[in-house]
Amino acid sequence: MARGKVYLVGAGPGDPELMTLKARRLLEQADVVLFDRLLDPRMMDTVRGEKIDVGKNAGRHKLSQEGINQLLIEKAGAGAMVVRLKGGDPYLFGRGGEEALALLEKGIPFEIVPGVTSSIAAPALAGIPVTHRGVASSLTIVTGHEEPGKEAPLDWKALAGLSGTLVVLMGVSRLKQNAAALMAAGKPADTPAAMVEKGGWKDQRMISATLGSIAEKARASKIESPAILVVGEV
Numbered sequence: 458m459a460r461g462k463v464y465l466v467g468a469g470p471g472d473p474e475l476m477t478l479k480a481r482r483l484l485e486q487a488d489v490v491l492f493d494r495l496l497d498p499r500m501m502d503t504v505r506g507e508k509i510d511v512g513k514n515a516g517r518h519k520l521s522q523e524g525i526n527q528l529l530i531e532k533a534g535a536g537a538m539v540v541r542l543k544g545g546d547p548y549l550f551g552r553g554g555e556e557a558l559a560l561l562e563k564g565i566p567f568e569i570v571p572g573v574t575s576s577i578a579a580p581a582l583a584g585i586p587v588t589h590r591g592v593a594s595s596l597t598i599v600t601g602h603e604e605p606g607k608e609a610p611l612d613w614k615a616l617a618g619l620s621g622t623l624v625v626l627m628g629v630s631r632l633k634q635n636a637a638a639l640m641a642a643g644k645p646a647d648t649p650a651a652m653v654e655k656g657g658w659k660d661q662r663m664i665s666a667t668l669g670s671i672a673e674k675a676r677a678s679k680i681e682s683p684a685i686l687v688v689g690e691v
C-alpha cells in the first residue's frame with residue numbers, strides 16, 4: 458500500500474515540451490495514468506504503467522466526473538501510484554479541485570503538480586502578452602461556458618468595467634452570446650479581441666478582430682475548441 462497516492466498533474470497547453478520536469482518524471486514512474494483525450498499522445502511516450510483515457514468531448518462524457526473520482530480512489534486505494542494528467546493547470550477550470558476533495562474525503566494521499574495554463578500560454582504563443590506595462594495591468598480569467606445553476610453567474614457589468622485583459626476559456630460555443638453580453642454591459646464594440654485555437658499545438662491558429670466582429674470572424678474561420686478568447690488592448 459506504500460505507493461498508494463494520486464498526483465494531480467498539469468500537462469500544459471499541449472506541446473509536450475511545455476510539461477514540467479516533475480510531470481515528466483511522475484509519468485515515467487506511475488503505475489496508472491488517467492488522461493484526457495485532448496492531450497498530445499507524445500506526452501504519454503514514456504509511460505510504462507497502465508493508460509486510461511477518461512477524456513471528454515464537449516457534452517459527450519466518456520467517464521463521468523464521479524466515475525473519474527471513483528477510479529482515482531480505487532486505484533490509489535489498492536496501492537497504485539496514480540497520475541491524473543490534466544490539460545494546462547489542474548486547478549483552473551479543470552475540475553482538479555473536485556478530484557482533490559474526493560480524495561481528501563476518502564483519506565487518499567494526493568499531491569498537486571501545477572502546470573502551464575493555456576489561459577496565459579495560448580495568448581503568449583500567439584504573440585499576445587496578457588499584461589503589458591502601460592497597456593494592461595490586470596488579467597481576468599473566466600469561463601465562457603457556464604453550466605446553468607452549477608456555477609456562480611458571471612458579472613458581465615463588472616467584467617466590462619475592467620480596463621485590463623479578459624481571457625475567456627471554453628469560449629467557442631457561446632462566443633456570440635458572450636461578446637454580446639460584454640457589449641451590452643458597456644464594453645466598446647471596437648475593443649480589440651482575438652481567438653487563439655490550439656495554442657502550442659502544431660496547427661495553432663489565431664484570428665484577431667474587434668469585440669463587435671470576433672464572433673462572425675470566428676464562425677467564418679471555423680474556430681473550434683480548444684480555443685480561448687482574449688479581449689483587451691494587449
Ligand code: SAH
Nearest residue numbers: 470545546551574575626627655656683684
Ligand atoms: N486547466 C486548463 C483549462 C481547462 S478548461 C488550463 O489551465 O489551461 C478547457 C479550456 O481551456 C478550453 O475550452 C480552451 O478554452 C482552453 N484551452 C486548453 N488548452 C488550450 C490550447 N492549447 N489552446 C487554446 N485554448 C486552450
